[in-house]
Amino acid sequence: MSEITKEQIRQPENLVYTKTKLLTDKALSYCPGCGHGTAHRIVMEVIEELNAQSETIGIAPVGCSVLAYEFMNIDMQQAAHGRAPALATAVKRLMPEKLVFTYQGDGDLAAIGTAETIHACNRGENITIIFINNGIYGMTGGQMAPTTLPNMKASTCPYGRDVVTMGNPLKMTELVAQLPGVRYVTRQSVHTPGNVRKTKKAIRKAFDMQKENKGLTFVEIVSNCNSGWKMTPIQSNKWMEENMFPFYPLGDIKVDGQLVK
Amino acid sequence: MKELRLMKGNEAVAEAAIRAGCDGYFGYPITPQSEVMEYLMYQEPHKTTGMVVLQAESEVAAINMVYGGASCGKRVMTSSSSPGISLKQEGISYIAGAELPCLIVNVVRGGPGLGTIQPAQSDYFQSTKGGGHGDYRLLVLAPASVQEMADFAGLGFELAFKYRNPVLILSDGVIGQMMEKVELQPHQPRFTKEEIKANTPWATYGKTDDRGRNIITSLDLDSHKQEKHVTHLAEKYQAMEENEVRYEEFQTEDAEYLIVAYGSSARISQKAVDIARAKGIKVGLLRPITLFPFPKKPLAKLATQVKGILSVEMSLGQMVEDVKLAVECKIKVEHFGRYGGIIPTPDEVVAALEQKIIGG
Ligand SMILES: Cc1ncc(C[n+]2csc(CCOP(=O)(O)OP(=O)(O)O)c2C)c(N)n1
Ligand code: SF4
Numbered sequence: 001m002s003e004i005t006k007e008q009i010r011q012p013e014n015l016v017y018t019k020t021k022l023l024t025d026k027a028l029s030y031c032p033g034c035g036h037g038t039a040h041r042i043v044m045e046v047i048e049e050l051n052a053q054s055e056t057i058g059i060a061p062v063g064c065s066v067l068a069y070e071f072m073n074i075d076m077q078q079a080a081h082g083r084a085p086a087l088a089t090a091v092k093r094l095m096p097e098k099l100v101f102t103y104q105g106d107g108d109l110a111a112i113g114t115a116e117t118i119h120a121c122n123r124g125e126n127i128t129i130i131f132i133n134n135g136i137y138g139m140t141g142g143q144m145a146p147t148t149l150p151n152m153k154a155s156t157c158p159y160g161r162d163v164v165t166m167g168n169p170l171k172m173t174e175l176v177a178q179l180p181g182v183r184y185v186t187r188q189s190v191h192t193p194g195n196v197r198k199t200k201k202a203i204r205k206a207f208d209m210q211k212e213n214k215g216l217t218f219v220e221i222v223s224n225c226n227s228g229w230k231m232t233p234i235q236s237n238k239w240m241e242e243n244m245f246p247f248y249p250l251g252d253i254k255v256d257g258q259l260v261k
Numbered sequence: 262m263k264e265l266r267l268m269k270g271n272e273a274v275a276e277a278a279i280r281a282g283c284d285g286y287f288g289y290p291i292t293p294q295s296e297v298m299e300y301l302m303y304q305e306p307h308k309t310t311g312m313v314v315l316q317a318e319s320e321v322a323a324i325n326m327v328y329g330g331a332s333c334g335k336r337v338m339t340s341s342s343s344p345g346i347s348l349k350q351e352g353i354s355y356i357a358g359a360e361l362p363c364l365i366v367n368v369v370r371g372g373p374g375l376g377t378i379q380p381a382q383s384d385y386f387q388s389t390k391g392g393g394h395g396d397y398r399l400l401v402l403a404p405a406s407v408q409e410m411a412d413f414a415g416l417g418f419e420l421a422f423k424y425r426n427p428v429l430i431l432s433d434g435v436i437g438q439m440m441e442k443v444e445l446q447p448h449q450p451r452f453t454k455e456e457i458k459a460n461t462p463w464a465t466y467g468k469t470d471d472r473g474r475n476i477i478t479s480l481d482l483d484s485h486k487q488e489k490h491v492t493h494l495a496e497k498y499q500a501m502e503e504n505e506v507r508y509e510e511f512q513t514e515d516a517e518y519l520i521v522a523y524g525s526s527a528r529i530s531q532k533a534v535d536i537a538r539a540k541g542i543k544v545g546l547l548r549p550i551t552l553f554p555f556p557k558k559p560l561a562k563l564a565t566q567v568k569g570i571l572s573v574e575m576s577l578g579q580m581v582e583d584v585k586l587a588v589e590c591k592i593k594v595e596h597f598g599r600y601g602g603i604i605p606t607p608d609e610v611v612a613a614l615e616q617k618i619i620g621g
Contacts, residue, residue, distance in 0.1 A: 024474075054467040059329070060478075069476045075465035077332045078478035079325065080355050086322040087329030091465075093313045094285055094335050098467060116325070119318035 022048045022073045029067055033233020035223030036065055038190040039132055042200040043103065044072055046207055056099040057091050059084040061113075063105035064138040064225075082113025085120035088127045099210060101128040106147040107137045110172040114146075117172065124181020124215040128206045131173065131218065134225040135244060142228035146170040149247055154228070169247065173220045177254040183215040185254035189222045189245075191237045202252075215257075222248050264445045270410040270436040271296035273443045274340070274366055277414035279306045282449040283364075284335035285313040287326035289345060292378040293434040294368035297340040310451055320345040324352030324365075331361035332477040334457040334464030336418050340366035342434075343384050344375060346392075353427055354393030357494070358479030362421035362461075364414065365399075366430045368437035371575075371602035379602025380434030382524060385579035388431045389553045396491050398498045399429040400505065401552040403523040407441035409550075415446060420505065422460070424497055431552060433575065435525035435604065498554075507550035508559055512538065516545030518618055519563055520610070521584050522573040523549045526598075530573050533610035544614060552580070557587040564588035569618035573610055574598045593618060 022044035030036045047056050053074055060068040062081035069076035079087045084102035092100040109117050109131050120127065136154055137143040144154040144161060147169050151160040161169075177185040184206055188199035199221060206217035222244050226236035252260045268276065275297045278286065288298040298316060306312035317323035323339045330337035341349060346367045356363060367388065371381035386392075388401050400420050402413045410432060417428040457464055465475045481487040512534055513519065522530040527548040537544045547563060549556050564570070569592055572581035578596035585594045597613035599605040 054469045056467060057333070057465050066480065069474070069478065073468070073474060075468045075475045076477070077329060077465055078359075078476070078480055079328070080351055083321070083325035083328075083352070086317070086325035087332070089315070089322075090285060090287065090313075090326035090329035090337070091333055093315060094330050094333055094337075095466065115318055116322050119322065 020045045020048045022053060024071055024073050026070050028071060030064060031227045033224070033226045033236065034064070035134070035190045035221065036132060038196060039130065039221050039223065040068065040071055042190070042196060043101070043130060043203055046200060046203045047074065047099070049204065050099070050207060052099050055097070056101070057095070059087045059091070059100070059102040061102070061104040061108040062139075063108050065103055065105060065132065066139065068103055082108050082111070083116055084108065085113065085116040085125070085127070085129065089120050089123070089125045092125055092127050096126070099207060101130060103130045104132065105138065106131070106133045106135065106145045110146040110170050118176065121176040121182045121216050121218070122179045126210055126213050126215060128210050128217045128219065130203070131220040132223050133220055133248065134223045134228070136225045136228040138225045138228045142225070142230070149243055152243070171248070173218065173253060176218055177259060181215050182218055182254065183257045184209055184217040186218075186252045187220040187222060187248060187250050189240070189250055191224065191240060220248075222250065266443055266445060267440055268407060268443050269296055269438060269440050270404070270407045270432060271368065271438070272300045273407045273411040274414050274430065275300040276304075276445060277411035278338055278364070279304065279310060279312055280446050280448050281415040281418050282310070282336055282451040283312050283338055283418070284451055285315070285326070285330045285337040287315050287317050287323040287330070287337070287339050289317050289320045289323050289341065291342045291345045293370055293380070293437050294340050294342045294366065296437070297366065310448070312451070320348035321351065324349040324356070327363045328352055328356050328359070328361060331356065331363045332359070332465050334452065334461030334466065336452065338364035338366070340368065342368045342370045343372050343381075346384065346387070350387075350393035353399070354395050354397060355479050356427050357393070357397035357399070358395060359477050360425040361427065361477070362418070362425055363427050364417040364421060364430065365427055366432060369431065369433040371600060377602035378434070380525060380604060381575045381600060381602055382433055382526060383576040383579065383600060384431065385552065385574065385576060388429055389555070389583070397494060398501070398553050399427050400424065400501055401429045401431050403431050403550060403552050404436055405524050405527045405548060407436065407439065407443045410436060411443050411445060415449070424501060426497060431524070433524050502554040505551055506554045506556050506558070508556035509548045509550060510559070511546040511548065513545030513547065513563060516543055516563070516567055518542065518544040518614060519567040519570045520544060520546045520573055520614065521549070521560070521570055521580070522546065523552060523580065525604070526573045526575055529605055529607055530610055532607035533614070536607055537611045537614060540611070542614070542619065555583045555587065560584060560587040561589070564592050567592065569593040569595070571614050571618050572596045573605065575604065576600050593621070595621070
């Protein structure tokens with residue numbers, strides 16, 4: 001039997017997966033095992049599916065994904081910490097035909113940018129917000145986030161988050177779902193292939209709704225921060241399932257303007 | 262045919278912005294400049310020129326909307342008064358860092374803190390020396406009339422795009438609130454998509470196959486590149502110093518003494534010059550129109566002619582430092598000002614000139 005070479009295997013017809021052209025060739029700056037990279041990929045895959053590269057403006061936050069514009073092969077703006085929804089508001093108002101999204105961490109969206117988030121949502125801006133909730137400030141080295149779980153340890157709550165003095169975790173997603181201008185709210189994850197598929201469908205739905213001028217669409221992705229949580233990637237995914245999901249249950253929260261349940 | 266109207270300064274800058282082809286205004290109410298947004302909302306320019314007018318949730322949001330809009334190559338603006346301008350400093354620093362053109366109007370009131378709603382000129386340092394973090398400069402225009410409030414909207418946009426830099430109109434409660442006759446410019450169309458592509462090829466309007474990504478950012482984690490970027494900014498500010506200095510001289514030809522004043526203080530000082538001249542005092546006025554770039558050269562030249570300079574400002578004395586630097590302390594320079602919302606009278610200015618400069 002003749003030897004099959006690697007080159008023979010790597011033929012287009014044999015490929016089950018290729019990187020979307022909407023991701024650049026730059027190596028991701030994320031820690032191995034981090035959910036940010038997967039989230040980037042599926043957002044870009046959806047934009048490719050929609051053939052919307054020339055129609056899309058993305059807004060990068062301040063956080064680990066501050067350099068999202070290095071990886072996403074589209075026109076992008078880098079916002080000050082928490083202000084991405086304000087930028088997106090203006091971009092969409094001035095160019096209503098474009099597809100506009102923000103990509104924000106939990107510190108960015110639910111702490112310093114709370115006002116910008118709530119008010120963009122309340123105005124029902126016709127934009128999509130992709131919200132990566134990893135319960136911690138990844139970029140600055142693992143400080144407490146507004147989403148940090150009760151008793152969870154972080155560098156600024158080394159003995160665990162004491163809800164009496166530090167407040168309870170903020171469920172921004174449930175909060176914005178109450179606002180009439182927000183039409184689609186869902187909470188997903190990207191830690192298993194099945195969840196990746198569901199999240200991708202959710203992002204597609206959000207962008208489709210935006211294209212139909214339906215109002216604000218909001219996709220939370222509960223994610224891991226293995227570095228900040230001081231765990232291996234596998235441990236962090238397990239910990240996420242056992243601790244984050246009970247507090248931040250996955251699933252749709254608002255569909256077509258109607259609260260689910 | 263000339264189009265003349267009687268308008269408040271705040272209304273004039275709003276009307277002039279519509280006529281200058283402004284694409285978007287984003288603001289938050291604060292006295293004494295709320296008429297800017299009120300006027301725009303009343304005019305509904307989205308029905309005529311397509312201009313977007315949006316009341317933001319805060320000045321922080323408003324300036325970041327300006328960042329978003331400017332990043333798309335649009336003519337965008339915001340206005341506020343002192344406490345609100347303080348809140349905008351974060352965004353202004355990012356806009357300067359990312360080299361975005363935009364127009365910002367500050368109708369100054371007395372401070373610090375909530376201060377007073379009455380006019381002041383105590384935001385000079387903030388406007389000309391930074392205000393936000395980092396090495397940057399705004400191009401600062403100081404109107405002294407309702408006419409200039411109108412004229413500087415168009416000029417402001419023009420300079421903002423010429424230098425890819427934020428332009429600040431530093432007004433005050435007097436100029437914003439008073440009514441004067443104003444001649445309005447004819448309507449200029451908003452930029453077309455083609456013009457945006459041609460004039461602002463760096464803008465984010467969607468990546469097409471014929472070009473790379475357009476990225477708007479003020480971040481560079483590589484310090485060597487960041488240093489290069491700041492050097493590039495410095496070259497821009499240098500070019501502004503060479504090309505954009507604007508000022509006006511009044512009765513300086515034979516002057517033995519000089520008053521330097523901008524904005525409404527210049528209006529008051531002009532009257533003071535008349536009063537002093539009637540008394541036989543040969544005094545002239547230099548009115549900086551651009552505060553950055555500051556008219557250093559004309560001041561240095563006048564310093565070889567006059568015996569002393571009085572800087573008149575509605576503050577504890579901020580511009581006076583630039584006057585001293587411009588004349589290299591070769592002649593006497595003193596400050597006179599009222600503050601906290603008090604407007605000096607021309608007689609007070611003359612008295613200060615006599616005491617601090619002529620007599621002193
Ligand atoms: C005004 C301002 N304050 C603080 C910071 C520092 N900072 C950078 S990223 C960050 C937290 C980001 O956390 P998160 O949004 O949860 O994103 P992650 O890094 O976890 O993805 C902070 C506080 C900043 N850049 N700007
Ligand atoms: S610090 Fe956390 S959020 Fe940031 S890249 Fe690493 S794992 Fe991801």
